[in-house]
Amino acid sequence: MEMPVPKPGVLARKPELVTRLRAVLPHDAVIDAPEEVKAYECDALTAYRCAPLLAVLPASTEEVSAVLKICHDMGVPVVPRGAGTSLAGGSLPTADSVILGVARLREVLEVNYPDRYIRVQTGMTNLSVTGAVESDGFFYAPDPSSQLACAISGNIAMNSGGAHCLKYGVTTNNLLGVTMVMADGEVVEIGGAEMEAAGLDLLGLICGSEGQLGVVTEATLRILPKPEGARPVLMGFDSNEVAGACVADIIRSGLIPVAIEFMDRPIIRATEAFAKAGYPECEALLIVEVEGSEQEIADQLARIIGIAERHNPVEIRESQSADESARIWLGRKSAFGAMGQMGDYICLDGTIPVGELPNVLKRIGELGEEYGHMVGNVFHAGDGNMHPLILFNANEPGQLASAEALGAEILKLCVDVGGCLTGEHGVGVEKRDLMTHQFAPADLEAQMAVKDVFDPKWLLNPAKVFPLHVSDSRRADG
Amino acid sequence: MEMPVPKPGVLARKPELVTRLRAVLPHDAVIDAPEEVKAYECDALTAYRCAPLLAVLPASTEEVSAVLKICHDMGVPVVPRGAGTSLAGGSLPTADSVILGVARLREVLEVNYPDRYIRVQTGMTNLSVTGAVESDGFFYAPDPSSQLACAISGNIAMNSGGAHCLKYGVTTNNLLGVTMVMADGEVVEIGGAEMEAAGLDLLGLICGSEGQLGVVTEATLRILPKPEGARPVLMGFDSNEVAGACVADIIRSGLIPVAIEFMDRPIIRATEAFAKAGYPECEALLIVEVEGSEQEIADQLARIIGIAERHNPVEIRESQSADESARIWLGRKSAFGAMGQMGDYICLDGTIPVGELPNVLKRIGELGEEYGHMVGNVFHAGDGNMHPLILFNANEPGQLASAEALGAEILKLCVDVGGCLTGEHGVGVEKRDLMTHQFAPADLEAQMAVKDVFDPKWLLNPAKVFPLHVSDSRRADG
Incomplete structure (x- = not known):
């Protein structure tokens, strides 16, 4: 992965930078020893590593502001980092950058x-937000698979979703306001507890902007009362195409299950070997979950099963107990781990119109054979957000490159059927060069001109989102 | 209402402008006779009028592009106009502007x-979109009161809502993509049939941008299957505060009715005199509607009535027939007309956190007495979107000014309790000067810098959204 040439002079001025940062932060909040800085050299896209110049761990909006003021003043790039769970390299450092970790910003400020x-x-981690309100019967809806570890800052940066976003929407639908520190250290409030905002929708612009526009230190999040109950049904089909058609029919019917998860044969096999969830022998499996009162659950499941039966299912199994529900979900939740047992993998993240599911699944199978990689599909099918897992052997030369080439083909396919490059993982460094497949030069120019407004010096989260040659020329201009 | 000084030279170059526009549009699509141009001198905020230089009615994206190219080239401001139903003066012309009406852009391009x-x-009008798909069992969810007349272009410009947006969201939640003509005539595609977009969320930015960033000529809209059925319940209370508290409790319970409409005593009286809907004698009335299967409807209404009963209702009346449902809604839908019978009125549009409803309704009553105006409240209570109607006598000198001053006080109150200036009508000319109450100078500067990116010459929809002295200085810079 090509990374930008370090900004001239920055490396030599590290001692001055450390001195100035130590003047505004507690001693242990400035990490400059090379062996400690190494901990920040990558996020969950571990194929790419680059140690930053140093790392800081501010504990308040004021401290974040002080750090950004100093870096802005000295022309030092800043890479904001949540919990480092990005699968797209969203917080991969550059050699001349300060990693700004938000791990010490963990307070609940207000509950209403x-x-x-x-x-x-x-x-705060995603799950701990729910933890703060669940004893009162509430929860925070977006639930990325990494919810135990991932930070709200990263959720906002990537506009994260999760299994339940089919019903409740993704982060942008559950974010009411932010406190954000601008590239020059200025603190701004955007949005708030009300549902709309006058003027241009800057809150919507910031959600999903991958740390390009500012560092979000505080967030006002919508919380929802927990449903009375929930129940999954497991449905097996004898081809991906038929399962995909069933998903399209459920969506078309107007029912809104809380989740429709899709697993294909490679995933089912790996999962059964690993977690023994008791899944049926079949080509494709759907887990459809609905929630509400007992009566609502029964009513919705009956309609969903009615739709599934028109697609000749191999098996339909409605959960009969809390135990069985947990076992059904256990398989899904351990799918990534199970694939990890089988080898190295790349996890893609593309989005397509739901009606294209059968067609795209078929093409992915063909492309996998062409490139000689096993591809497993396990994903949020209800909203067309796919996560193909491409298996490869990291110890065999050329395998990573060919898996990446296959990944790029699959993502281009998503774009070509009217979808896009990312559902919830973001562009990061992983997909920055594919942006030209989705966007014309004028489109990218418009996006970068908006970044110019917020970060004229292009210091925030360098080398991400936009193709390197394009963003590099921008930095030179600035 | 102060309007900007006409751009130097534009008025004198009208003949040249007409000649160039006639070269790219059919003869009857360029309207320059003063008596015909006068038809475009105002929108539904009729207190303010200003005839434009001329009006054009292009029939395709290409024709819109040709018009914008010419105007950009000649430095002529352009005011886009949907159906002219804006209550905020969103399409009020300036004397040096070309009104660009989209009335001839009425085709359905694709249904999927x-x-x-x-x-x-x-x-296309809002209702005709539903009309295009309803025989197949689908509908388009956002339903502004003006849905029979208002155009999709205006819905996108103002991010319109409606009674049903509590459940289905507002325009931004139902808009998947746009074809937009930029200020210089370039045609761009933003978003599409997929659910997310990579890079910065320009689609979210454009929705609600009030014609400041471009002219949207085509839109991809989400359609939903019609619910099996729907049923309202009418609930009367003996004070606004208690009805407001009941709304907050329903929302807090986690139920999501499709609509919660609120009417206070002045509205109930005016409506009964006008439409004879059979509303009970009480201080405040809620219409709560739920939808789904018969069983779901019964289940949800039982829970809602249970909550209402804890607030000592004067009356609870569940609709027993389609006829009765129609009569219940007839009153609500004729509320504006009924108030119009009683005198002139200003219709406000502010948004507040739902928990502030009781407090804000009380303060509105006090402010109305202070200023000596009757204020009626009829609004979408479930999402905190208020529409106070301020009665005044247009024939009595000073009455409009004092009604406007009261309106400004009420909107400031909305902002002060954590809400904002507009829910769905937009800022337009009506609220541009109040923007400084909601936003600090740096916030407005950021919004205007984003406009700079899309419309560097500040030619699109001048004198709206931003305070005039601020946007005027911008135009002079440009």
Whole structure:
């Protein structure tokens, strides 16, 4: 992965930078020893590594502001980092950058049940936000698979979704306001507890902007009352295409299950070997979950099963107990781990119109054979957000490159059928060069001109989102 | 209402402009006779009028592009106009501007049921979009009160909502993509049938941007299957505060009715005199509607009535027939007309956190008495979107000014409790000067810098959204 040439002079001025940062932060919040800095050399896209110049761990909006002021003043790039769970290299450092970790920003600032929001510092993990309100019967809806570890800051940067986003929407639908520190250290409030905002929708612009526009330190999040109950049904089909058609029919019917998860044969096999969830022998499996009162659950499941039966299912198994529900979900949740047992893999993240599912699944199978890689599909099918897993052997020369080439083909396919490059993982460094497949030069120019407004010096999260040759020329201009 | 000084030279070059526009448009699509141009002197905010230089009615994206190219070239401001139903003066002309009406852009371009979208030209009315798909059992969810007349282009410009947006979201939640003509005539595609977009969220930025960033000529809209059935319940309370508290409790419970409409005593009286809907004698009335299967409806209404009963309702009346449902809604839908019978009125549009409803309704009553105006409240309560109607006598000198001053006080109150200036009508000319109450100078500067990116010459929809002295200085810079 090509990374930008370090900014001239920055490396030599590290001692001055450390001195200035130490003047505004507690001693242990500035990490400059090379062996400690190494901990920040990558995120969950571990194929790419680059140690930053140093790392800082501010504990308040004021400290974040002080750090950004100094870096802005000295022309030092800053890479914001949540929990480092990005699968797209969203917080991969550059050699001349300061990693700004939000791990110490973990306070709940306000809980308001009548207006259904919580205000938190963004270093809190996704799951701990639900933890702060669940004893009162509430929860925070977006639930990425990494929810135990991932930070709200990263959720906002990538506009994260999760299994439940079919019903509740993704982060942008559950974010009411932010406190953001601009590239020059200025602190701004955008949005708030109200549902709309006058003027241009800057909150919508910031959600999903991958740390390009500012560092979000506090967030006002919508919370929802927990449903009375939930129940999954497991449905097996004898081809991916038929399972895909069944998903399209469920969506078309107007039912909104809380989740429709899809697993194909490679995933089912790996999962059964690993977690023994008791899945049926079949080519493709759907887990469809609905929630509500007992009566609502029964009513919705009956309609969903009615639709499935028109597609000649191999098996339909409605969960009969909390135990069985947990076992059904256990398989899905361990799917990534199970594939990890079988070898190295790349996890893709593309989005397509739901009606294209059968067609795209078929093409992915063909492309996998062409490139000679096993591809497993396990994903949120209800909203067309696919996560093909491409298996490869990292110890065999050329395998990573060919897996990446296959990944690029699959993502281009997503774009070509009217979809796009990313559903919830973001562009990061992983897909920056594919942006030219989705966007014309004028489109990219418009996006970069908006970045110019927020970060005129292009210091925030360098080398991400935009193709390197394009963003590099921008930095030179700035 | 102060309007900008006409751009030097534009008025004198009208003949040249007409000649150039006639070269790219059919003869009857360029309207320059003063008596015909006068038809475009105002929108639904009729207190303000200003005839434009001329009006054009292009019938395709190409014709819109040709018009914008010419105007950009000659430095002529352009005011895009949907159906002219804006209550905020969103399409009020300036004397030096070309009104660009989208009334001839009325084609359905594509209908796709498996992926649940429709692609239309944006001059189509809101209701005709539903009309295009309802025989197949689908509908387009956002339903502004003006849906019979208002155009999709205006819905996108103002991010319109409606009674049903509590459940289905507003325009931004139902818009998948746009074809937009930039200020210089370039045609761009943003978004599409997929659910997410890589890079910066320009689609979210454009929705609600009030014609400041470009002219949207085509839109891909989400369509939904019609629910099996729907049923309202009418609930009367003996004070606004108690009705407001009941709304907050329903929202807090996690139920999502399709609509919660609120009417206070002045509205109930005016409506009864006008439409004879059979509303009970009480201080505040809620219409709560739920939808789904018969069983779901019964289940949800039982829970809602249970919550209402804890607030000592004067009356609870569940609709027993389609006829009764129609009568219940007839009152609500004729509320604006009924108030119009009683005198002139200003219709406000502010948004507040739902928990603030009781407090804000009380303060509105007090402010109304202070200023000596009757204020009626009829609004979408479930999402905190208020529409206070301020009565005044247009024939009595000073009454409009004092009604406007009261309106400004009420909107400031909305902002002060954590809400904002507009829910769905937009800022337009009406609220541009209040923007400084909601936003700090740096916030406005950021929004205007984003406009600079899309419309560097500040030719699109001048004198709206931003305070005039601020946007005027911008135009002079440009």
